[in-house]
Amino acid sequence: QAQLIESGGGLVQAGGSLRLSCAASGRTGFAATLGWFRQAPGKERVFVANIRRNSPAAYADSVKGRFTISRDNAKSTLSLQMDSLKPEDTAVYYCAASLGLNPGTSESGYHYWGQGTQVTVSS
Numbered sequence: 001q002a003q004l005i006e007s008g009g010g011l012v013q014a015g016g017s018l019r020l021s022c023a024a025s026g027r028t029g030f031a032a033t034l035g036w037f038r039q040a041p042g043k044e045r046v047f048v049a050n051i052r053r054n055s056p057a058a059y060a061d062s063v064k065g066r067f068t069i070s071r072d073n074a075k076s077t078l079s080l081q082m083d084s085l086k087p088e089d090t091a092v093y094y095c096a097a098s099l100g101l102n103p104g105t106s107e108s109g110y111h112y113w114g115q116g117t118q119v120t121v122s123s
Helices: 026-030
Strands: 003-007 010-013 018-025 033-039 045-052 057-059 067-072 077-082 091-098 117-122
Touching (some): 003 091, 018 091, 033 067, 045 077, 045 091, 057 067
Antiparallel strands (some): 003 018, 018 077, 033 045, 045 057, 067 077, 091 117
């Protein structure tokens, strides 16, 4: 059964760091592209970063230089290292998997989703 399970969210002060992890099982473990999205209170879910197998990652401008996405294909895991966190990074973070190589930054390009993990950054 295809499943994505996130972990690592929590509360951190501005300027701090958090590392999110996502365990992929079933078909999602072989996904061509894995990514992270986030949804702040009262806002739409938006793209954060994605990474294809053995290819460079892509980032939203708002997190570029602060967040680093990585994947371990052998372990079917995805990570998001978040540094220099800001209060505006507060959101529920979702792991997503796409069976395509170019899903882009739209939610519609992704076929599987995790349940989400809360990240709260205090000022």
